[in-house]
Amino acid sequence: MFEIGNSLREARYRQQLELSEVEQATKIRSRYLTALEEEAFDALPAQTYVKGFLRTYADYLGLDGQLYVDEYNSRYSAGGEEPREPVVARRTASSPHRRFERRGVLLGLAGIGVLVVVVIAAFTFGGHDNTGSQIPNLGTSTTKAKTKTTTKTRKAVVTPARAAKFRFFVVSTGGDCWMEVRNYSVNGRTLYAGTLQLHQSQRFVARRLWIDFGSPGNVSASVNGQAVTIPGGGRTVTVQVTRNGIIPAPKTG
Numbered sequence: 001m002f003e004i005g006n007s008l009r010e011a012r013y014r015q016q017l018e019l020s021e022v023e024q025a026t027k028i029r030s031r032y033l034t035a036l037e038e039e040a041f042d043a044l045p046a047q048t049y050v051k052g053f054l055r056t057y058a059d060y061l062g063l064d065g066q067l068y069v070d071e072y073n074s075r076y077s078a079g080g081e082e083p084r085e086p087v088v089a090r091r092t093a094s095s096p097h098r099r100f101e102r103r104g105v106l107l108g109l110a111g112i113g114v115l116v117v118v119v120i121a122a123f124t125f126g127g128h129d130n131t132g133s134q135i136p137n138l139g140t141s142t143t144k145a146k147t148k149t150t151t152k153t154r155k156a157v158v159t160p161a162r163a164a165k166f167r168f169f170v171v172s173t174g175g176d177c178w179m180e181v182r183n184y185s186v187n188g189r190t191l192y193a194g195t196l197q198l199h200q201s202q203r204f205v206a207r208r209l210w211i212d213f214g215s216p217g218n219v220s221a222s223v224n225g226q227a228v229t230i231p232g233g234g235r236t237v238t239v240q241v242t243r244n245g246i247i248p249a250p251k252t253g
Contacts, residue, residue, distance in 0.1 A: 004054070004068055005039040011061040012037075015189075025189060026056050033057060041076060050076075055187075062184040062207060163207040166243035170221040171201035178214030186210050186252050209241040210249060221246070 012022065019030040026033075032053055035043040044050045054072055055065035170179070178195045182188040183206060191209075192202055196219060213219070216230040216237050228246050231237060238249040 002071065003039075004071055005037045007063070008057060008061065008068075009037040011063055015061065017061075017189075022057070022060065026060050026187070028053050028057060041072075047077070059185040059187040060183075060189055062188060065185070065187075164243055165205055165207050166224050166241075168204045168206065168209060168221065168223055168241055169201065170196070170203075170219050172196040172198050172218055173220045174198075174218040175215065177216065177218040179219075180212045182210040184208045184210065186249070206241075210238070211241060212236070212238050 012019075019033050022028070022033055023030045032044055032049075035041065036050075036053060036057055041047075041050050044053065051069045051072060054068045058065040058068045176195050176197050179192070179202075180190065181192040181202070181204060182190050185208070188210060191204060191206075195214075196202065213230060213232065214236055216232045216235075219230065221228050221230055223241065223243065223245055230239060230246055231248055232239075239246050240249040
């Protein structure tokens with residue numbers, strides 16, 4: 001379990017971002033962003049908005065948006081109460097049992113009375129033998145109390161796992177190439193948008209990158225110093241870059 005609001009706020013502070021900048025980039029109002037950071041989820045219109053805003057805001061900060069949605073679901077999604085038995089039904093069901101209960105009580109009292117008479121008679125006509133035998137105490141009964149022990153289980157404190165950072169280097173070797181680089185996901189903060197001209201290069205340090213290439217065949221790239229191939233040839237392509245290499249970006253929407 002981790003603190004949703006505090007981790008969002010700390011990530012924004014680390015990147016020296018103002019709420020107004022985040023609002024402009026994500027189209028989420030500042031007061032809703034503040035509510036997410038303070039975990040004041042009641043200030044948002046509905047749970048659907050909360051989950052959507054959480055995912056978008058976390059992705060923009062370079063965090064795992066799905067992890068925040070899952071944590072919100074586990075802590076704040078409402079569960080239904082078990083249906084209660086109608087009062088009328090309970091009364092109706094208990095009515096025929098009362099007669100049996102009365103009969104049981106009367107039979108029990110009668111049995112106790114007979115047992116008392118038998119014990120008194122045995123004591124009276126048995127020569128008053130005081131060798132240690134005693135009249136059993138019929139008015140008490142021993143009942144073992146059952147104690148229910150409720151054990152409260154606490155969730156283990158889990159810090160969201162963060163992928164290791166890597167170095168991504170791209171250089172134009174065959175001509176111009178337009179590219180747009182976003183941090184972590186399609187909703188992430190834009191790190192670069194422009195055209196790499198011949199022999200120009202860019203370098204990025206991140207945990208994950210989402211990149212649109214206009215002419216990927218004109219550039220060469222490497223991850224942590226290891227050359228990688230950009231898929232797509234000469235066509236426009238969208239890729240996802242991690243420390244393990246480059247792959248076509250998953251479809252969104």
